[in-house]
Amino acid sequence: MNYIKQINGFEQWLETNYLSSSAQLLWYKLMNLFNKSGWIEWISVDNQRLMAAIKVSREATLIKVRDELIKAGLIDYQKGKKGIPSRYKMEDFPFKNEMIGEVQSEVKSETVVERVVQNEVERVAQSVDIYKQKINKKEKINKKEKVLLRFERFWELYPKKIAEQQAKKVFINLGVDDELLNIMLTALEKQKRSLQWQQMQYIPSPVTWLEGKRWNDELESSDGQLQSEVLQEVHIPTMEEIIATDHPLPPDQIRKMSMKELFA
Numbered sequence: 001m002n003y004i005k006q007i008n009g010f011e012q013w014l015e016t017n018y019l020s021s022s023a024q025l026l027w028y029k030l031m032n033l034f035n036k037s038g039w040i041e042w043i044s045v046d047n048q049r050l051m052a053a054i055k056v057s058r059e060a061t062l063i064k065v066r067d068e069l070i071k072a073g074l075i076d077y078q079k080g081k082k083g084i085p086s087r088y089k090m091e092d093f094p095f096k097n098e099m100i101g102e103v104q105s106e107v108k109s110e111t112v113v114e115r116v117v118q119n120e121v122e123r124v125a126q127s128v129d130i131y132k133q134k135i136n137k138k139e140k141i142n143k144k145e146k147v148l149l150r151f152e153r154f155w156e157l158y159p160k161k162i163a164e165q166q167a168k169k170v171f172i173n174l175g176v177d178d179e180l181l182n183i184m185l186t187a188l189e190k191q192k193r194s195l196q197w198q199q200m201q202y203i204p205s206p207v208t209w210l211e212g213k214r215w216n217d218e219l220e221s222s223d224g225q226l227q228s229e230v231l232q233e234v235h236i237p238t239m240e241e242i243i244a245t246d247h248p249l250p251p252d253q254i255r256k257m258s259m260k261e262l263f264a
Contacts (some may be wrong), residue, residue, distance in 0.1 A: 003031075005093070006090070006092070007117065010027065013093065019069075019072060020065065023072075025053075025121065025125060026053075026054050026069060028120055029050065030043075030075065031117065035114075043087065043088055044088075046080075046085035073091060075091060076089035076091065077089075144172070147171070148168075150178070150181045151167075151168055151171045151172070153185065155168075157189070159192055159200075160204075160206065161206070163205060163207050166207050170207055171210055187214075188215070191214075
């Protein structure tokens with residue numbers, strides 16, 4: 001197999017056919033393995049080795065990428081059995097006299113060939129890394145937008161609206177998800193009806209509430225109704241009743257007596 005011709009043929013094929021960056025990288029990695037093995041017809045290589053070569057962590061991703069090459073007719077594949085890795089075969093690219101960039105002479109220097117392949121591998125790997133960075137950046141933006149929407153719901157319900165920007169920073173640092181937000185909003189509804197929160201000066205600032213995780217606070221009243229004290233009527237005894245406790249005469253008779261007669 002002519003190494004340089006295959007690379008040129010592959011690049012020319014890509015001009016009119018679509019192949020993902022990961023699939024391109026896998027093709028170059030397989031070509032490199034065939035070169036190291038002396039261009040035998042079939043090589044055996046396990047999935048873990050190929051996953052590491054193209055920098056993917058899921059076997060399903062490797063299978064998807066491999067299927068692209070199979071469907072495009074660029075490789076042949078034979079599934080391995082337990083303890084035996086799968087086998088691969090590279091398909092030759094057909095060449096015509098009018099092919100642009102056709103190599104006229106054989107390149108005898110192995111170091112030159114390896115350099116060409118290495119450059120192509122690095123180029124494809126960089127494209128894959130850039131794509132992953134864009135995906136990760138987009139995911140981070142979406143995650144931050146969701147947290148900000150959750151903060152808006154919290155801020156709308158909180159009764160004491162001070163230091164909004166500082167509260168927003170604390171809220172974001174807490175990484176509030178939907179489950180925690182529901183717990184916080186439920187606690188706020190109860191606290192707003194509690195005895196402590198009926199006076200604004202006793203309501204903590206949003207920053208204090210968030211930093212102290214005050215949604216876990218226990219309230220004096222949790223039934224939604226303000227508790228009121230029940231005043232009981234207290235009986236104050238009269239002078240006659242006090243004297244009667246230690247006097248043999250009844251209270252009615254004591255009232256008719258003078259102080260001199262009482263203490264005579």
